[in-house]
Amino acid sequence: xxxxxxxxxxxxxxxxxxxxxxxxxxxxxxxxxxxxxxxxxxxxxxxxxxxxxxxxxxxxxxxxxxxxxxxxxxxxxxxxxxxxxxxxxxxxxxxxxxxxxxxxxxxxxxxxxxxxxxxxxxxxxxxxxxxxxxxxxxxxxxxxxxxxxxxxxxxxxxxxxxxxxxxxxxxxxxxxxxxxxxxxxxxxxxxxxxxxxxxxxxxxxxxxxxxxxxxxxxxxxxxxxxxxxxxxxxxxxxxxxxxxxxxxxxxxxxxxxxxxxxxxxxxxxxxxxxxxxxxx
Amino acid sequence: xxxxxxxxxxxxxxxxxxxxxxxxxxxxxxxxxxxxxxxxxxxxxxxxxxxxxxxxxxxxxxxxxxxxxxxxxxxxxxxxxxxxxxxxxxxxxxxxxxxxxxxxxxxxxxxxxxxxxxxxxxxxxxxxxxxxxxxxxxxxxxxxxxxxxxxxxxxxxxxxxxxxxxxxxxxxxxxxxxxxxxxxxxxxxxxxxxxxxxxxxxxxxxxxxxxxxxxxxxxxxxxxxxxxxxxxxxxxxxxxxxxxxxxxxxxxxxxxxxxxxxxxxxxxxxxxxxxxxxxxxxxxxxxxxxxxxxxxxxxxxxxxxxxxxxxxxxxxxxx
Numbered sequence: 001x002x003x004x005x006x007x008x009x010x011x012x013x014x015x016x017x018x019x020x021x022x023x024x025x026x027x028x029x030x031x032x033x034x035x036x037x038x039x040x041x042x043x044x045x046x047x048x049x050x051x052x053x054x055x056x057x058x059x060x061x062x063x064x065x066x067x068x069x070x071x072x073x074x075x076x077x078x079x080x081x082x083x084x085x086x087x088x089x090x091x092x093x094x095x096x097x098x099x100x101x102x103x104x105x106x107x108x109x110x111x112x113x114x115x116x117x118x119x120x121x122x123x124x125x126x127x128x129x130x131x132x133x134x135x136x137x138x139x140x141x142x143x144x145x146x147x148x149x150x151x152x153x154x155x156x157x158x159x160x161x162x163x164x165x166x167x168x169x170x171x172x173x174x175x176x177x178x179x180x181x182x183x184x185x186x187x188x189x190x191x192x193x194x195x196x197x198x199x200x201x202x203x204x205x206x207x208x209x210x211x212x213x214x215x216x217x218x219x220x221x222x223x224x225x226x227x228x229x230x231x232x233x234x235x236x237x238x239x240x241x242x243x244x245x246x247x248x249x250x251x252x253x254x255x256x257x258x259x260x261x262x263x264x265x266x267x268x269x270x271x272x273x274x275x276x277x278x279x280x
Numbered sequence: 281x282x283x284x285x286x287x288x289x290x291x292x293x294x295x296x297x298x299x300x301x302x303x304x305x306x307x308x309x310x311x312x313x314x315x316x317x318x319x320x321x322x323x324x325x326x327x328x329x330x331x332x333x334x335x336x337x338x339x340x341x342x343x344x345x346x347x348x349x350x351x352x353x354x355x356x357x358x359x360x361x362x363x364x365x366x367x368x369x370x371x372x373x374x375x376x377x378x379x380x381x382x383x384x385x386x387x388x389x390x391x392x393x394x395x396x397x398x399x400x401x402x403x404x405x406x407x408x409x410x411x412x413x414x415x416x417x418x419x420x421x422x423x424x425x426x427x428x429x430x431x432x433x434x435x436x437x438x439x440x441x442x443x444x445x446x447x448x449x450x451x452x453x454x455x456x457x458x459x460x461x462x463x464x465x466x467x468x469x470x471x472x473x474x475x476x477x478x479x480x481x482x483x484x485x486x487x488x489x490x491x492x493x494x495x496x497x498x499x500x501x502x503x504x505x506x507x508x509x510x511x512x513x514x515x516x517x518x519x520x521x522x523x524x525x526x527x528x529x530x531x532x533x534x535x536x537x538x539x540x541x542x543x544x545x546x547x548x549x550x551x552x553x554x555x556x557x558x559x560x561x562x563x564x565x566x567x568x569x570x571x572x573x574x575x576x577x578x579x580x581x582x583x584x585x586x587x588x589x590x591x592x593x594x595x596x597x598x599x
Binding site: 117118120121122124125126127128129132133134135136137138139140209213216217220221222223234242243246249250252253256257260261264 | 297298305308309424425426429430434440533559561573574
């Protein structure tokens, strides 16, 4: 019996790739700074009205805002919240969308057709418009932003895992499992998931980086009030004070770029590892 | 032609699904347009239950969903999609003046992207592995990591502090003052084009190099064409197919990017209207704008399909 499709799985590759090394160093640095600031840093909401809009230097490394709040502490908190959003998005959109795609491709027929036409419709729209429509429906909040990004990102994941499932559907080991009496759910989880893991991981990696930027964009537009986020720090009151206090927008942006870059590099590393494992 | 007919049918189906999604999304939302409108104005005293029922009736929210959907659809088709909850003006009157602003922004950005992406990609391919290639690819990678709206913010602040000119304040319609209009729109268009240009550039470079490894390229070289000419005339041409796909996808992306850029540069376009409508939960405006964005995006995708048909002789022969 032959297996036409080779099993590929994601394994840690010895860090030979530049992208992986840079990503890990940058990511570790970000996590270290964020953790240290959360534990030892000043309260990001602590107002000091005697120290309003102070430029960076001295005890305030990144200056203070119009209420005398420490900008460094706010940036660190914002980065933490952004990373948290990315994790939730990848969990919901990556895992959920991936399973839907596998099911759609494995099942085929009308179900597949229906799901794929809906995916077409979602993919035809600009991502941020979909996300904003979801925010309009759910109301502006941190959680609805997370939900909105997950919804907007799901279609691409569905597409990718579906095409894996379509090519795996007729593999002998799937037929064997079916003959053995395995349920659809079991075939999906035990046979399709491990074999579709490669492309699935690649798409999750590239979407993680995009999620950082989309989350920041939505928060910047005011869709995530009541929570410190990097995008939120750039919007709102900063828009009024930025002309005189450029540090209010410089530092959140630098942090945003650093987080996006780190996630991007790690995603690239995942892609390289998968390519190396599957021998292409 | 069967290919084009199929694409057209798919486009129509997609549009229908988008109308359905836009309609359902805001109906399954917790609370309807009226409760959202009431919640928006806490200081002005709540409406009495009777008033809320009255308002619901006016908006037609008391009828069954299918009836509402068909009414809404036929109103939208007649460009009369109801009134804005925030301003009480006709939704179409709100949208119409903003179409031109976003269209101008998107067209300038599209033109910049095509020029930079194609030229940059070709130059990088020509100098593969040497300094210009490395430089161009490095800049493209950075451009992909830095959020565009932040670059826009920094530009606005930098220009304001160096020259005293506020980029975000000067919008004028083209008809009343072409100079002021271009001064406001062009910087925004250039910033909007940065990210799509980087994406296009990478694809053009890689596809050109891929084609340069092919047999027909070798053939062209062995006829005596220099590498430059063979790249420009043969490899670059076949890179046009993936480039067209990317241009289409990035054009749709720029529609979304315009939402942010309009906010930063203070341009009164559709994107800003969408953000305002979303934050104030002005459902009629949100629904209509989703439709406008959807129609435009589907139109762009159809144009790409058409361009493919023109560019790729295999599609015409195979069909």
